[in-house]
Amino acid sequence: MVQIIEKRQLTPITSLYRVDAPLIAKAARAGQFVIVRVREGGERIPLTITEYDRETGLLTIVVQEVGATTRRLGELGVGDHILDMVGPLGEAPEIPSGGHIVGVGGGFGSAALLCLMKELRERGEKTTVIIGAREKSLLILADELAEVTDNLEICTDDGSAGFKGFVTERLQQMIDGSPPGYPDFVISIGPMPMMRAVEKTTAAARVPCTASLDPLMVDGTGMCGGCRVTVGGEVKFACVDGPFFDAHTVDFDEAVARSKMYVKEEQKAADCQRSAHEEEAA
Amino acid sequence: MPVKRVDKTPMPVREPGQRAHDFEEVNAGYCFAHAMFEAERCLRCQDPVCVDGCPVRVPIAEFMHAVAANDLPKAAEILRHANPLAAICGRVCPQESQCEMNCHMTKRFGPVAIGHLERYVSDWEMAQPETDEVKEPWREEKIAIIGSGPSGLVCAGELARLGYHVTVYEALHAPGGVLRYGIPEFRLPNKILDWEIKQLERMGVEFVNNVIIGKTVTMDQLFKEYGFAAVFIGTGAGLPKFMGIPGESLNGVYSANEFLTRINLMQAFEFPRSETPLKVGKRVAVIGSGNTAMDAVRSALRLGAEHAMVVYRRSEKEMTARIEEYEHAIEEGVEMHWLTNPVEVLGEDGWVTGLKCVKMELGEPDESGRARPIPIEGSEFVFPVDNVVLSIGTRPNPLLVKSTPGLKTHSWGGLLVDERQVETSVKRVYAGGDAVTGAATVILAAGAGKRAAEAIHHDIQTEAA
Ligand SMILES: Cc1cc2nc3c(=O)[nH]c(=O)nc-3n(C[C@H](O)[C@H](O)[C@H](O)COP(=O)(O)OP(=O)(O)OC[C@H]3O[C@@H](n4cnc5c(N)ncnc54)[C@H](O)[C@@H]3O)c2cc1C
Ligand SMILES: Cc1cc2nc3c(=O)[nH]c(=O)nc-3n(C[C@H](O)[C@H](O)[C@H](O)COP(=O)(O)OP(=O)(O)OC[C@H]3O[C@@H](n4cnc5c(N)ncnc54)[C@H](O)[C@@H]3O)c2cc1C
Ligand code: SF4
Ligand code: SF4
Ligand code: FES
Numbered sequence: 001m002v003q004i005i006e007k008r009q010l011t012p013i014t015s016l017y018r019v020d021a022p023l024i025a026k027a028a029r030a031g032q033f034v035i036v037r038v039r040e041g042g043e044r045i046p047l048t049i050t051e052y053d054r055e056t057g058l059l060t061i062v063v064q065e066v067g068a069t070t071r072r073l074g075e076l077g078v079g080d081h082i083l084d085m086v087g088p089l090g091e092a093p094e095i096p097s098g099g100h101i102v103g104v105g106g107g108f109g110s111a112a113l114l115c116l117m118k119e120l121r122e123r124g125e126k127t128t129v130i131i132g133a134r135e136k137s138l139l140i141l142a143d144e145l146a147e148v149t150d151n152l153e154i155c156t157d158d159g160s161a162g163f164k165g166f167v168t169e170r171l172q173q174m175i176d177g178s179p180p181g182y183p184d185f186v187i188s189i190g191p192m193p194m195m196r197a198v199e200k201t202t203a204a205a206r207v208p209c210t211a212s213l214d215p216l217m218v219d220g221t222g223m224c225g226g227c228r229v230t231v232g233g234e235v236k237f238a239c240v241d242g243p244f245f246d247a248h249t250v251d252f253d254e255a256v257a258r259s260k261m262y263v264k265e266e267q268k269a270a271d272c273q274r275s276a277h278e279e280e281a282a
Numbered sequence: 283m284p285v286k287r288v289d290k291t292p293m294p295v296r297e298p299g300q301r302a303h304d305f306e307e308v309n310a311g312y313c314f315a316h317a318m319f320e321a322e323r324c325l326r327c328q329d330p331v332c333v334d335g336c337p338v339r340v341p342i343a344e345f346m347h348a349v350a351a352n353d354l355p356k357a358a359e360i361l362r363h364a365n366p367l368a369a370i371c372g373r374v375c376p377q378e379s380q381c382e383m384n385c386h387m388t389k390r391f392g393p394v395a396i397g398h399l400e401r402y403v404s405d406w407e408m409a410q411p412e413t414d415e416v417k418e419p420w421r422e423e424k425i426a427i428i429g430s431g432p433s434g435l436v437c438a439g440e441l442a443r444l445g446y447h448v449t450v451y452e453a454l455h456a457p458g459g460v461l462r463y464g465i466p467e468f469r470l471p472n473k474i475l476d477w478e479i480k481q482l483e484r485m486g487v488e489f490v491n492n493v494i495i496g497k498t499v500t501m502d503q504l505f506k507e508y509g510f511a512a513v514f515i516g517t518g519a520g521l522p523k524f525m526g527i528p529g530e531s532l533n534g535v536y537s538a539n540e541f542l543t544r545i546n547l548m549q550a551f552e553f554p555r556s557e558t559p560l561k562v563g564k565r566v567a568v569i570g571s572g573n574t575a576m577d578a579v580r581s582a583l584r585l586g587a588e589h590a591m592v593v594y595r596r597s598e599k600e601m602t603a604r605i606e607e608y609e610h611a612i613e614e615g616v617e618m619h620w621l622t623n624p625v626e627v628l629g630e631d632g633w634v635t636g637l638k639c640v641k642m643e644l645g646e647p648d649e650s651g652r653a654r655p656i657p658i659e660g661s662e663f664v665f666p667v668d669n670v671v672l673s674i675g676t677r678p679n680p681l682l683v684k685s686t687p688g689l690k691t692h693s694w695g696g697l698l699v700d701e702r703q704v705e706t707s708v709k710r711v712y713a714g715g716d717a718v719t720g721a722a723t724v725i726l727a728a729g730a731g732k733r734a735a736e737a738i739h740h741d742i743q744t745e746a747a
Contacts, residue, residue, distance in 0.1 A: 023498050037455055041549060041556040044455070068557050084455040086492040218548070218558075221453050221494060222679055223463075223520040224540035230531060235524060240681065254531050257632035261533045265559030272554035 001081040002036075005058060010140040013065040014108070015074060016050070022057025024049075024087045030115035031212070031244060034061065034087030035220040038072045042083070043269075045069045046217045046239075048112040048189075049088060050141075062111030062140065068269040089220045093210050093244035095120065099184030102128045102174070103149070104167050104198050106190030110140050112212060113189055117148040126150055128180050132167035132194075136160035151180040168197045175205045183207055188247060192256050199247040211247035213238050215258060229255050290392035291320040295610070302583050302614040305467045305551055309373070309401075317402045321349035323387060324394045331384035332396060337729040340364040342381060342396055349399055358407040361400060366439045367432055367728050369408060369474050372401030374465060374573075375725050376604045408477050417486050421445040423511040423742055426504050428495045428682065431459020433715025433727035433734075434516035435482060440735030442485040449510075450487060453494040454547065459518055461724070463547040464539070466577050468584070469607070472546075496685040501711065512710045512738045515697065516731060519678045519716035525569070529627030530672070534561060534634035538570070538578045538673035545581050563668020565589040567637045569624055570673030571601040576608060578671045579616050590616050591665070595623035595642050595655045619665075623657060627670050636664045678717050686711075696720050703730070704737040712738055 006018035024034060033048045051060035065074045076082065093116070095101060101120060103113040110131040120127050132155035133139045139154060139161065146152040154162030155170050163170050174183055186209040188198040195211045202209040215238050218224045222240040229238050232249035236242065294310040295301070301308050312320065324346035332342045341360060348357035361368040375381070375397055382393035424447040427434045435457075438448045456462055458475045483489065493499060504510045522537035524530050541560070544550040548558035566582040568575050571594040583590040592611070594601065597620045601608065612618070621642040628636035641661035644653035678695040690698045690707035697706055697713045704712045714730025716722055 023493065027498055027500075041552070043548070043557040084492050086453065086455070086494065086498070088497060089494075218540060218543055219454060221520075221681060223522070224543050225522045225524065225537040226540045228524075228531060235526075235531070254632075258531065258533060260632070261561065262559045265553065265561070269554045269557045269559070273557075 001083060002085045004076055004078055004080050004082065007076075007078050010062065011138050013074075014062060014140055015065075016060060016062045016111070016141075017073075017076075018058050018060050019082065019085070020057060021059040021085055024085065025052040025057045025059045026054050028052040028059065028088040029092035030119040031092040031112075032088035032090050033220075033243065034059070034085050035089060035217065036073070036082050037084040038069055038076070039083055042072065043069045044084075044218060044220070046089070046214070046220060048108065048115075048212075050111040050114050051118075052115070062108050064108045067266050068273045071270070071273070086220065089239055090243045091241070093187065093212075095125075095187065095210070096185055096208075097123065097125065100126050100128065100181055101185045101187065102130065102171070102183035103187045104171060104190070104194075105129065105131045106133070106167060106194040108140075109188075109190030109194075109212070110142075110145065113187070114141055114144055114148065116187060117145065121148050128153060128174070128183070130155060130167045130170050132156065132170075134158065153180075166197070167194065168201045171198065171201050175201070175207065186210070186247075188212070192252065192259060195247065196252045196256075199250070199252065203248050209247040210244045211250060212243045213245055213250065213255060214243065215255060216261065229258075288323065288391060290323070290387075290395050291316050291398075293395070293398050298610075298613040298615070301468065302580075305584060307471050308468050308610055311405055312395075312398055312402045317349060317399060318352065320395050320399060321346045323391070324350070325386055327386050331386065332381045332394070335379075335384050336381040337723075337725045338365050338732065340381070340396075340400075342394075345403075346394065346399070349403060354403060354406050357403045361403055362407075365400075365725070365728065366436050366732075367478060367724065368400045369404030369478065370432070370461060370470060371725050371728070372397045372399070372404055373470055373474075374604070376723060378605045380725070408474070414484075416484050417442070419445055419447045419486050421447070423447070424449065424509060425738060426451060426495075426508070426510040426513045427516060428513065429453075429459060429516040429518055429715075429717070430457035430489065431516055431518045431715060431727060432461060432724045433518075433717075433731040434459070434514065435478065436728040436731030437514045437516060437714065437735045437738075438487045438731075439482050439485060440732050441738065442482065442487045444735070444739050446739075448487045450482075450489050451493045451495055451499075452489065452491045455491050456547065457489050457491060459516075460520075463543045464574065464577070466542065466546055466581050468580070469577065494681065496682040501682070501686040501689070501708070505710070511742055512712065514731070514734050514738065515682065515706065515711065515713040515717055516715045516727070517679055517682055517717045518727075519676045519696075519721045521677050521679050521695075522672070523675045523677065524672060525624065525674060527624060527626050529629055529634070532627055532629040532634045533632050534563065534629075534668055535627055535670045535672070538568070538574045538671050539676065541578050541671050542574070542581065545585070551585060560585065561669065562587055565591075565665070565667040566669040566671065567591050567593050567624075567665055567667045568671040568673055569593050570675075571596070571603060572673060572675075573603050573607060575673035576603045576611050576616075578673055580607075580611055580614060582669070582671070583614055583616065587669075591619055592616060593619045593622050593624060593637070593639060593665070595621065596652065597621055597644060600652050621655065623655065624670075625662070628664065634668060634670055636666050637670055638662060638664050676716075676721050678720070694720065702733075702737055704734045705741075710741070
């Protein structure tokens, strides 16, 4: 059991939790993730490590409510416990030194970038972060990111903050020479369509790019093979070989198709949860 | 005592038509009369060949004698001393190729039902009232066990009995290894595993779930920060193999491990009350012929498949599953397709629609001594299916090895151990079970755990002396 020490609502559907998980905090590296189970009978879901503090033993995660399990997590507050948390899982990405490193984040991806950017800053790298959202109120952790990167670029679809347009458009401008300049290496974390678009943009310019894949997972230890992705024609298990892979060799079509495996069932689980709530309320 | 020269007492089972739709245990267990009768069939041989067939050498004749004399406490004690997981082994050991294979009764009347009686006595023991008494370790040394499968559980139990502080680390959220996530409840109810684990807790063993050694905590930390005197690795062989044929990443294709884990560990059969889903269509093909394949195909039936089939490239003779599971599967309506080798998974819109196979014939024996299956040219055909479950083997997980300098393995991933078959290439680090042998059996893992416990005790005591 892992206790929630602090909770911050970042957007109407996104919350940040600081939890007491000293063993994981001590071993964590940027880019790794944990798997949590919220209640007995609940699903095991992967969540990226947003921050870790080896001294206090606190671990930060940022959760976007999209279905039954993440919503259940959303109902928990300070003092409550998360039933199970295991990690750190996966490998930290290998990011080459020197050059201009650009992190591109969407959705909970901005949170995942925070940890990585902090580590890169400690390494003395030159970095830029591009984060995007539909509109201003959905942006997360902009202030925190601004502190750990040389340049923070904000994009919104409606222009309510920063650049009006997609993160990939801003990235393209930089590739074309607009400040803060040409990216030598791109880290892409976010929804599959965004990562795919970032891959296309960087591929055309031959910029190396790593993407953090988020397939469905069960155990996170290499035991089930459910998280398999095809990379460079080879089958890899994202939980142990990843989650970061060379974006230019990832079979995104397959990854997208596999992520839709349980769309109907996820709906059912959400409905079941809702009706249970209504019964409780009645 | 009159010895009964009659056939083996059959195990009472639930009707196939009923049991094939739920996850309740298939075998109902002997009643008192069955047990007394069956125990008297044992000849109490001077040369108990049955014992030679048992990897942990359960003293079977003495055990039978105690049962026949209706001295169940004594029978239970004999059993537990030799095999700490008797309630489980009585249910899942491949008796027909171990203890019961050589029994002197086998040829004419069928073997003495050693497994069924082990189960009977263990079930009796489980039904006895419990005390809440917890034993405290009395020695100073602490031992860490990595993995809570049968090898880890037995090693933990033996060391606790010798007075050591024992901590069992498990990567998943519940202990038991394959006994929990692999073998389904209709063969091995979770409550039996839970009871065994409770006994260990009462002996002072501490269980820590959700910790992956090599990720959460390193081997080095176990010695240096936590002060363990020795470590036992019982991490199993849980990494699923895929065939490498086209279409394996289509939706609807599972490894048997994923399929069974979703069902057993995550309770997908109660979806949506439990939240982990599993997609089981009307037609399910399981590739392979071991216990895992039988468990997967029978689980598919229970989850609503109308056609649940086993597809295997060799013949029935080369099948590796326990004979009882095979017979139960057939009774429940599983279709067997022997000498059939899958060559491609076919799909549409990302989903499985068929399994393309080629017919095989048997040729000369191969390295394993079994007849080599050879494809028959032009015999390709397609099974229309909604799911394909791959059960073609597993190998040891490299997670721990990757993060532990000096820990040596065979090229296929199994841990190297010394001539005593227990100590690894790292001093004070011992190993056993599937992590050393590759996928094997519960009783071999249990035996390895016991051997390792004895070696750990011996090594610690000689060093102290
Ligand atoms: C390595 C990794 C790191 C992750 N890090 C984070 C994180 O830091 N914060 C966070 O909020 N989420 C993260 N995710 C995604 C998170 O695991 C899923 O959102 C979660 O499993 C959804 O569970 P649910 O029961 O709430 O929703 P479900 O009912 O399972 O799904 C609801 C909807 O979300 C989609 N969905 C389900 N699983 C995923 C997935 N893995 N990725 C994208 N969409 C999905 C479904 O298609 C569906 O439309 C990560 C995933 C992986 C694999
Ligand atoms: C579906 C199925 C059916 C079977 N049926 C039978 C049968 O009928 N009869 C029979 O005799 N045998 C059967 N077997 C084989 C038998 O279950 C195994 O041989 C036996 O369980 C091996 O035991 P083990 O102790 O080596 O490890 P396992 O049971 O594999 O357990 C290993 C445990 O270690 C944990 N672990 C791994 N790495 C780490 C780490 N780094 N840190 C912490 N924990 C870790 C794993 O999560 C797992 O829980 C079956 C196997 C399967 C898969
Ligand atoms: S432990 Fe297994 S092999 Fe040994 S006697 Fe019991 S059932 Fe037979
Ligand atoms: S061989 Fe058979 S009959 Fe003889 S002692 Fe063993 S179980 Fe009894
Ligand atoms: S989540 Fe099971 S192997 Fe990766």
